[in-house]
Amino acid sequence: MDLFTLNALATELNETLYGAKIDKIVQPEIDEIRFYLRRKNRNFVLVLSANAKVPRIHITQTKKTNPSNAPAFCMLLRKHLAVGAVEKVSVVNCDRIIKIDFICKSELKDFLNYSIIVELMGRYSNIVFLDGGGKILDAVKKTSLDDERHAVFKGVTYVPPQLPKNSVFSDSFNSHLLNVDFKSYPSITDALISNFSGFTKASWALCLKIAKIDSFLKAVTKKEIDALTKAVGVMKNINSQDIFKPAVQNGEAVCVPDENLPYTPCDSLSEAMEMSLNKLDDEARVQSKTKYLKGAVKRLLERIKKNIATYRQKLADCEFMEQEKITGELIYSNIYKIKKGDETLKAFNYYTSEDEEIALDPTLSPSQNAKKHFDRYAKLKRTKEFLTNRIKEEESLYEYALTIEHAVSNLTASDPTEEIENELFALRALHVKTKRNKIDKPLPPVRYEINGFTLLKGKNNNQNDTVTFKIAKSDDIWLHVKNAPSAHTVILLDGKKIDDGTLKTACEIAASDFAAATTVDFTLRKNVKRKQPYRPGQVYYTDFSSLTVEPNAHEELKVK
Structure with missing residues (x-):
């Protein structure tokens, strides 16, 4: 997002939200704030995000789950802005920075001014809370005085980054x-x-088009410069121009x-922002949320594969086990030929029907040999028995671990990760669990309604275990993708007979995590x-039938 688009967005938000009163402030993500506002019998949700990959500010229609306990930054905003209204939305320093001014009432009914600065600068994006004098009260991302680019911490006067x-x-x-x-x-x-900051190549192309100047013109005169200046003025006030068509x-x-x-x-630039950025934001949130989980699962799988390879190598050394037994038998059967101090024994091997020379330890007696x-x-x-069992355990x-990997790969931005974290912690794949002030309530299995039947689908091993052994009855239908880690899916029959079409739809939903x-x-x-040994979601099944289907999530059948 360049300065041209951001300036138009700030103008639009100022027109839409001027005077809007604050109903609620929430912080669904560590770097995202949402203001619930109302103005002239209309409700708005303004999202401010300092996500490094998808920084944004716009009015949104989407909803997010809020944490059980509000973060400290959110509590500070509530303390000062709970009884307040939006006074102005503007661009700061002709840069990718938006300032939202608020006017609020104190406990003594005095009017106080506060501001929120939203810096939309990639990995340097930030949300900064200022008092009326421009001093920083807090920020989503704090830096130190040693930061050469931009110092942001409590108590100092906010200074925007230099262009x-x-x-x-x-x-x-x-x-x-x-x-x-x-x-x-x-x-x-x-x-x-x-020579200038603020416009992308596409914005400059539009500017030249408005100015009616050929991009490859060699001689630029004062006429072209004046036309460019006028065109930039048009773009600065693009919201009032006929060519303004948010898309x-x-x-x-x-x-x-x-x-x-x-x-x-x-209909608006906010709508265009939401349409273009929501999916990117979800993808960035999922990637950020699952990065450490994917790393933990990867290390776990590598550790298990390394253990299996080591055990198999040691198991190969046990191939000569029977030869040791035969050698001992041959020594015993020819013990009368051995004299103390002999270094070899020539004996007939009755297993191979050949003569064989056996090395002896001259310091040991024949029976000791x-x-x-x-x-x-x-x-x-004993080693072979132990290694065989260990290999089976490691393969199990x-x-x-593959089922955990599958669960992690299918996480969405709103899914809690605590159950998966607990599984990885129990397997020593995670050494420290994520600290939480309060445990988030686990989400229930995904529910569908298909032609009068209820279908439940687990999203992780604990949900799979719940769906299969705690919810489903013995005569309900259980589904699972063949020879692959996947969700447990059950159709609750309630004594009814299922038809082929419903069964096929259920199979498509069960396979919806796969591409082909x-x-x-x-x-x-x-x-x-x-x-x-028992682990959540680990099962075997018999007396089954199979159906090959094309994956289909059937979102229209999902119960929200």
Whole structure:
């Protein structure tokens, strides 16, 4: 989002929210604040986000789950702004910074002024709360005095970051334009981008179009400079121009769409912002939320694979176990031939029908030599049994870890992660669990209504265990993707007979976490048993039928 779009958005928000009273303030994410506002019998939700990948500010229609306990920053906003109204929304320092001014009443009924600064600068994005004198009361992201770029911490006066170049919307734009050596650049657009901040290449292209100037014009005279200055003035006040048509084009919110390319018109720039950024924000939130979980699962899987490889290597050393036993038997059967101090024994091997020379330890008696081989055999036998069991356990654990990986890959931005964290912590894949002031209530399984039948689908191993063994009855239908980690899905029959169409739809929902056509097994719940050793969601099943379907989430059937 460049200064052109942001300035238009600030103008729109100022017109829409001027005088709007604050009803509620929430902080659903560590870097996101939401203001619930009302003005002239209309309700608005203003979202301010300092997410490094998708910073944004606009009016939204979406909802998010709020934490059980509000963070300290949110509590501070509530303390000072709970009885307040929006006074002004504007751009600060001709940069990608929006300032929201509030007028509030104190406990003594005095009017006080506060401001929120929203810096929309990628990984440097921030939300800063100021008092009426411009001093910082708190911020979502704090820096120190040593920060060369921008110091943000409590008690200092807020100073916006310095611009590396002259701003296109500054009052001195025309005078700076006169000093640009356009001849030394391949095009006018390159010259403008190199000397001024605030506009993207697309915005400069629009500016040149408004000014009716060819981008590759070699000689730029005062006429072109005046036309450019006038065009920038038009763009600075784009909201009042006839060409202002908020839309989404190429996945971005635009003020003036290119008529030669497809676009989706919107009623407001906020709507265009929401349409273009909501999905990106969800993806960024999921990526941020699951990054450490995916890393933990990856390390767990690598650890298990390493253990299996080590055990199999040691198991290969047990291949000579039977040979040790045979050698001991041959020594015992020919013990009468051995004299103390002999280093070898020539004996007939009745297993291979060949003569064999056996090395002896001259310091041991004949019977001790035989016992040494039998002891090796016994040790290797015990080792083989132990390693075989350990490999089975590790392979079972690997299957379990794959189900956790599947659950993590299907998390959404609103899903709690505590149940998955607990599983990984129990497996020592996470060494420290995320600290919470209060445990979030686990979400119930996903519920669908299909032709009068209720279908439940788990989203993690604990939900799978609940769906299968605590909710479903023995005669209900249980579904699972064949030979792959997937959600447990059940159809609650309640004594009714299911038809083929409903069963097929249920199979499509069960396979909806996969991309391609998938085979789904289904059986009665009574044919599903827990695996041993017991781990949540780990089962085996018998007497099943299968159906190959195309994955389909059937969102229209989901119970919200």
